Amino acid sequence: MKYTLLIYENSAGFALRNDPDKQQSYWAAWPAYTKALQEAGVMAGGAGLEPPGTATTVRLQSGKRHVQDGPYADTKEQLGGFYTIDVPNLDVALEWAARVPAAPGSYVEVRPNLVVPA
Numbered sequence: 001m002k003y004t005l006l007i008y009e010n011s012a013g014f015a016l017r018n019d020p021d022k023q024q025s026y027w028a029a030w031p032a033y034t035k036a037l038q039e040a041g042v043m044a045g046g047a048g049l050e051p052p053g054t055a056t057t058v059r060l061q062s063g064k065r066h067v068q069d070g071p072y073a074d075t076k077e078q079l080g081g082f083y084t085i086d087v088p089n090l091d092v093a094l095e096w097a098a099r100v101p102a103a104p105g106s107y108v109e110v111r112p113n114l115v116v117p118a
Contacts, residue, residue: 044085052078
């Protein structure tokens with residue numbers, strides 16, 4: 001079954017990505033985690049995302065498109081990236097989620113991928 005690990009970071013977590021004193025340690029753990037997923041044969045996809053300020057949101061209202069700069073929700077944590085994994089069950093997905101090397105204050109939402117009926 002495929003699960004997507006949605007990695008949410010707060011503004012401090014996003015700031016670590018570009019902090020000259022901390023970015024090296026922030027980025028160092030991600031390739032190792034990705035490699036572990038690949039070597040276990042469970043990686044099905046994923047990507048890191050640019051900070052929320054680079055987002056553009058599109059909403060449809062009464063058949064009209066409304067475009068807004070920035071993310072739809074203004075929350076403390078924003079989606080920073082995701083992995084899609086193919087594992088036997090939720091327990092295994094949770095084990096992988098617990099290993100995500102996210103910054104302190106971050107969290108990982110584990111969600112099963114939708115299987116569309118034929």
